[in-house]
Amino acid sequence: TPATISGSPDTSKQAPLWIWDDPLTDFEGEVAVQFECIDIWQWLQMLRVMADSADPTATPAPAWPGDTTIYDIIDSLLTNLMTLTLDSSDGIVDNIDRAPYYVCAMGDSIAKIIATLIQYTNCYIRAEGDGQMHIGKYPETSTSKYTFDISTPGHPWFSSIKEDAIVTPNRVIAVDLTPTQDPDTGDAVNEQTYSGHATDERSKTLIQRAFSGHSGYITRVIEDDNLKSNDEAKQLAEAAQSAAQRSVSRGVLRAPMECSLEIGDWVEVVTSRWP
Structure with missing residues (x-):
């Protein structure tokens, strides 16, 4: 039983994948090609911050001494990889007055740097089906929400609920x-x-x-x-x-992935205590 959807989903297209390998299987009467793919986050995890060996004046790793917005830092890290689009601002991510003092360490993955910077904001970051990386403010309310009702018979839950309500730091x-x-x-x-x-x-x-x-x-x-x-x-x-x-899940429910559900969408879970 799929989740019920009220309103229109933000997007329904899946984020792009890149072919990592394409092994060929050749049997008599049958030829099959299997594509092994990676997504942008796996790619960014492999890409590391390194010095430019061709430039003797280059610093070991880039630093932003409070003169570049978080959005512009991430945009520079994604150069030649993906286009970055700002869908909505939280007043921090693109505010020059909130520019961080941030220094990379040699060998840091680009994915790690982006994850660290985005935690200083109230924004999400996700790759979408248009081939671009999108930044947007987390919604406080939403008309496009996915409702999973735990009391609905036949809903294929993969695991039961467990609670973990202690947040650190608090x-x-x-x-x-x-x-x-x-x-x-x-x-x-x-x-x-x-x-x-x-x-x-x-x-x-x-x-x-x-x-x-x-x-x-x-x-x-x-x-x-x-x-x-x-x-x-x-x-x-x-x-x-x-x-x-x-980062702390207070009620953990595992359900099959809906085809149009993606990071940053508003999700409602109905239990005996809520609503």
């Missing part, structure tokens, strides 16, 4: 530890330190229940020298906390 603090400096003298002009935080109160409560006397907080501190206000610090902390929450 408190993220973003802070600017570098005072503003005069560009000519280097003297401190403004000693103001900006900060912002975000918490997962449910995770905090669960830890307090499990460990008597524990504060309940497992904290991550992000230092960003480019923060220019407390609001920017709070936005960064909330994005990082949301990424931590998304």
Whole structure:
């Protein structure tokens, strides 16, 4: 029994694949070709950051000292591979004021760099059937949702539900530890330190229940020298906390893949407790 779909799916085409190998099987009266394919993420995992041996002035690995947006960094990493398209912005991914200070290590995979950068935003990134990589803001609500009803007889679930509700970190603090400096003298002009935080109160409560006397907080501190206000610090902390929450599955259901379901789509699971 397939999932019920309300509204129109975002897309129904599958992301492109590349042929990695094409072994030929030749029997009497039958010739078969088998294509072994990889997707863009497998490809990006194999591609590594290396120095340009033909350029003696090249640095060992690229660095972006707070002067390039996350979108533009990813776009440069995908040069000659795929076109990057911004479908919608969260106010971070393409904001030059939120440009990160990021330095690659020699041998880092491009996939790892992209995954790290996108976690500082409230955006998804996915390859689509138009042959392009798309970035978009995670929807808070959606009219195009896929509903899996656990009470529906005959739905082919592959595994049962299990819960994993503790999110770590459950408190993220973003802070600017570098005072503003005069560009000519280097003297401190403004000693103001900006900060912002975000918490997962449910995770905090669960830890307090499990460990008597524990504060309940497992904290991550992000230092960003480019923060220019407390609001920017709070936005960064909330994005990082949301990424931590998304990485933890509180109810795990495995079902057959629907042909038009893809990363970033809005999914609703109906159980005896919800809705």
